[in-house]
Amino acid sequence: MKTSHYVSLVACAALFAGCATVAPNELVDARAAYQVASQGPAQQLVPADLHKAHEALNLAEQSFLKEPDSYKTKDLAYVAQRKAEQAAALGSTAASRASKEGANADFTQKQSEIVLQGKRDLSDSERRTAEARAEIDKQAAIKAARDQAEADSQVQQAQSQRQQAEIEQGKQNLRDSENRAAAKQAELEKLAAVKAANDKADADSQRQQADLQRQQADLQKQQADILQGKQDLKASEQRTADAVASLASLASLKEEERGLVLTLSGSVLFQSAKTTLMPPAQLKLDQVATALLAIPARNLIVEGYTDSRGADAYNQDLSQHRADAVRDYLIRKGYPANRIQAQGKGKGSPVAKNDSAEGRANNRRVEIVIERESKP
């Protein structure tokens, strides 16, 4: 309606244009500006502002009708142009605002859609994730079962290996035990040997002790024997002295290099050319035997002598028999036979001259040599 009203105004102006002056540029521009503004968004979006522009243009037109070329008409047209341009700008601004609001609405809607889609996607993703997780869990369960089986297998294998190792260890332990037993046995044997050695040593020691004791006993015995021997020796010496004194009283007794020599006259012992002891001779030999038996462990040599008359062989034989007779008699009286020797000396070793009866009587003799040391 405003446009039609404006068109009528323009038509009126055109009618007067032929008889009036030409409209100033300001008014022409104002008309064009209003035309532009009325065809833009201002008519729909800012009709009030467009109406103000229209009123301003009306004022300019009315002033143009009254004062076509006045400054007032130009200024009103100028203001009308600015009002029209302002209405157009405000319309554009409103359009931009509407566009912005629409864009914001679209943005919000799009955001909502995106959020909704995102939620759906999220839901789908969660569902797929859950499915994938379930599948993963399933696979994991399968893997776990497989791993468990492998682990069981490994455990069994390890157990088997451990058992094998334990068997080996048992064998090793057995070997070690055997070795230790052997070592122990060896040690025991060694100890036994040591013990035996010790026992032996002890036994030796005991034996040595016993030997020592025995030796001591022997020593004591020997000492006792020595003492006894001394006593015996003393007694023997006494007996010997007694025997020697007795023998000295019985016959001639001389101390020679070979020992004591007891000389018995042959006339006392034997008849001439006889080898049998006369009774007085036996009595004398009994005394001699008694004296000799008082002296133990002395070797005796009975030597028979003759005078120089007669053959030597005869004298030799006679002297031997006479020595044997004395020897036998002494043995019968108890003197040890092994300690008595009998030797016939014949006419050898005369003690006197054979040219006289007295001398020959002295040469017919029997000598009993009592050796100094007894020989077993």
Place this chain on the structure above:
Amino acid sequence: MTQRSRIGIKLFVVAAATTIFAGCASVPLRTEASTSGIRTAEEAGAANVPQAALHLQLAREEQETAKNWAARGEKEKAQSMLMRAESDAELAVALSHQDAERSEALAAVERVRQLRKDNQ
């Protein structure tokens, strides 16, 4: 109440005052409305929008012209010139708002486009 409405009210008050005191020749030129309009345009960032900056400059020059005429005793011409200054200042404000709103709209559209592109 929007900023544009407040500006309109201010201009209306200034215009009414100008009209009331216009008949009195001895009344000095009242430039409050044009001055307020120019300051509003400056606050709206008209200096940063080429077309708005042009009209802001025109408003300043027209106000200065009006002052000169008023100084020479041409009160009516000065008063009419102040109407030019006021209309240029208002247009500078509208153009500043238009530019800002267009930029925001383009940004919103671009944001939607980018969003759609990112979520294809």
